[in-house]
Amino acid sequence: MQTFFILISAVLVLVLLLPFYRVLQGPTVFDRLLGAAAVGAKIITLVLLFGLVYGRPGMFVDIALGYAVLNFIGVIAVARYFRTASVKRP
Amino acid sequence: MVVIDALAIILMLAGAAFMLAGSIGILRFPDVYCRAHAATKVDTLGIMLFILGLAVFEGFNLVSVKMLLVAAFVALTSPVAAHALSRRAMLHGVKPWTRKQKKEG
């Protein structure tokens, strides 16, 4: 089971690189934000997985919960910010 | 014990497959709204399945209840985040991609 966890976390890191391309290359700023939110959502599962790998899931699940809250608040805050900010057209 | 481990592995593999599909969707779809579709639905189901697999492996205790709480939180917030982003994109004049435009251009 331990090897399976390490293997699937490697797979998850590879999956996480795909939306990262969107963060770097996205034509508009909203594409970049969407990519960042998707990366954050995958990191939540990665944190939970690391908790099981290190044998301390009780600690890492709290970190994952905090990360989920921060991910959501971050997206909402930036969406609020663009209410008044102007966006450079691609 | 073997059955529980196998169930957890199946759930986690399914979740990882859905996350892969969602990431490919974020890469392939033509505009920000279609990408929001991929990020909202496919990624949410992938994360829920994956966390369910982890909770099944953990067994029923406080930690797995917290894990399900994380899954419920993600399922509640990801549509709201996608809505906020796509609404702001529309108000900033990002044009939706349509099939017709592609034929003309």
Added chain:
Amino acid sequence: MAQISSGDRSPPGFLVQHRGIIIQSVLLLALWLVLSGRFYPEPILYGIISVAFVVWLNLGVRHIPLSSGEYLSGHQIYFSRLLLYIPWLLWQIAKSAAFVAYLTLHPRMPINPMVVTFDSRLPNPIAKVILGNSISLTPGTLTLDIHKDQFTVHAIVDEVEEDLVSGDMESRVGRLYLSQCTPQEMCDGVCILKRSKEIKKAMEHQEEGKP
């Protein structure tokens, strides 16, 4: 799990009058117990103190109107129907994720995005939030905007549009709050917007702080 109705007794009892506050504090206390994970008297006492503080802070919020002039408080949801609605929603999430994953992995990507607006007759803002989230999670649709009763929805293929305007989901959400409603009366004024200027115009009405 039956709904507490205020019609049986002539003076509404304490439980009925403060139903929202009681439900809120029970949920918050359950959250505290799950997150702290210690079931001794002392942490539970701290939990009760913080729950009381949060409920006291939220008392004022209930009487502030939203920007549309509606109030958040005073709506009674049918809990038994909510318990039936959640599994249906989970099933819809599974269906829609499989559908969009199929669209993603299809080599030619058979998508045909369009924007649809429609009016719904849901009774209160919370029902609209539930409907908006449900639309985002059901096959091929994404809520772009809700203003008053008008929903603006982005659909990724044109087949799902019929599904959307049939009013099935609206009546399901409406049944959480109303004792009965049919799909026909919940949804009308369907309009497919082709040009992005029209879409922007349909959504721009409530923006007060333009750049």
